[in-house]
Amino acid sequence: MKIGEKEMKKISVIVLALLMSVMVFSGCSSQDKASSGSDSASEASVQEVSGQSADSVSGEAASAAESVAESGSSESAAAGNSTILVAYFTRIGNTDGGFPEGVDAVTSASIQTTDGGYKGNAQMIAEVLSDETGGDLFAIESEEIYPADYDATVNKAKQDQNDGIRPALTTHVENMDSYDTVIIAFPNWWGDLPMPVYSFFDEYDLAGKNIKVYVTHEGSGFSDTVDTIKELEPQADVTEGLAVRGGEAADSEAEIRESI
Numbered sequence: 586m587k588i589g590e591k592e593m594k595k596i597s598v599i600v601l602a603l604l605m606s607v608m609v610f611s612g613c614s615s616q617d618k619a620s621s622g623s624d625s626a627s628e629a630s631v632q633e634v635s636g637q638s639a640d641s642v643s644g645e646a647a648s649a650a651e652s653v654a655e656s657g658s659s660e661s662a663a664a665g666n667s668t669i670l671v672a673y674f675t676r677i678g679n680t681d682g683g684f685p686e687g688v689d690a691v692t693s694a695s696i697q698t699t700d701g702g703y704k705g706n707a708q709m710i711a712e713v714l715s716d717e718t719g720g721d722l723f724a725i726e727s728e729e730i731y732p733a734d735y736d737a738t739v740n741k742a743k744q745d746q747n748d749g750i751r752p753a754l755t756t757h758v759e760n761m762d763s764y765d766t767v768i769i770a771f772p773n774w775w776g777d778l779p780m781p782v783y784s785f786f787d788e789y790d791l792a793g794k795n796i797k798v799y800v801t802h803e804g805s806g807f808s809d810t811v812d813t814i815k816e817l818e819p820q821a822d823v824t825e826g827l828a829v830r831g832g833e834a835a836d837s838e839a840e841i842r843e844s845i
């Protein structure tokens with residue numbers, strides 16, 4: 586069958602139209618991909634930024650604490666513009682040589698496992714509170730470090746408590762006057778404040794400030810810690826924040842945020 590000039594023209598118009606629609610379609614879908622790609626890229630960067638901020642806050646506090654500890658200087662580890670200080674003491678930041686890889690989660694009930702390694706319960710609570718309030722995060726670090734072994738720490742803490750040890754701190758808040766509220770988070774140790782937290786209250790006169798207390802524990806709750814802090818800081822307005830079981834700390838974020 587012979588195809589005439591007219592038919593040839595028709596066919597080439599159809600082919601051209603088909604070609605164009607294929608090009609338009611593929612252009613669209615690649616644009617879609619590009620935009621969904623950029624969406625997920627921006628999601629990823631948001632996650633990265635928020636992950637970074639959470640980690641970098643504790644990382645910065647920790648490295649500031651480290652450099653302060655190393656240099657022995659009294660430089661402040663918290664340096665923001667907030668009138669709220671969120672101070673915390675946690676076992677993990679005060680452990681001899683850190684924790685070995687794959688540390689047993691049962692014997693180390695006080696540890697939260699995160700992507701970046703381990704995090705203390707009180708630290709986790711403090712980070713949530715700092716995020717919620719915009720308060721400056723401050724890690725109380727002690728010259729007196731504790732063994733990685735849980736039972737050894739428990740025994741040492743008891744001994745230190747009996748001996749009334751007040752370990753020197755390696756991190757210090759130079760601008761305490763600029764804060765009107767001090768939120769403090771720490772673990773219940775033998776129904777009491779850990780000794781470095783006594784040292785913290787010994788170091789600062791918090792008269793006229795609000796102190797809000799957060800305790801993490803494995804059954805004892807606040808014990809007498811709030812009353813003890815009232816005795817240590819008689820001119821401050823000391824109130825209960827929240828007592829959070831260590832094992833439930835990771836699931837208590839909403840409750841922690843609401844409590845402030």
Ligand SMILES: Cc1cc2nc3c(=O)[nH]c(=O)nc-3n(C[C@H](O)[C@H](O)[C@H](O)COP(=O)(O)O)c2cc1C
Binds near residue numbers: 739804831
């Ligand atoms: C030395 C020591 C003593 C403790 N004493 C108590 C206690 O008397 N009552 C209690 O409920 N939990 C006690 N615990 C458990 C911790 O309070 C609990 O695991 C807490 O979540 C640890 O927080 P952290 O990860 O910030 O150190 C003790 C833990 C340690 C290491």
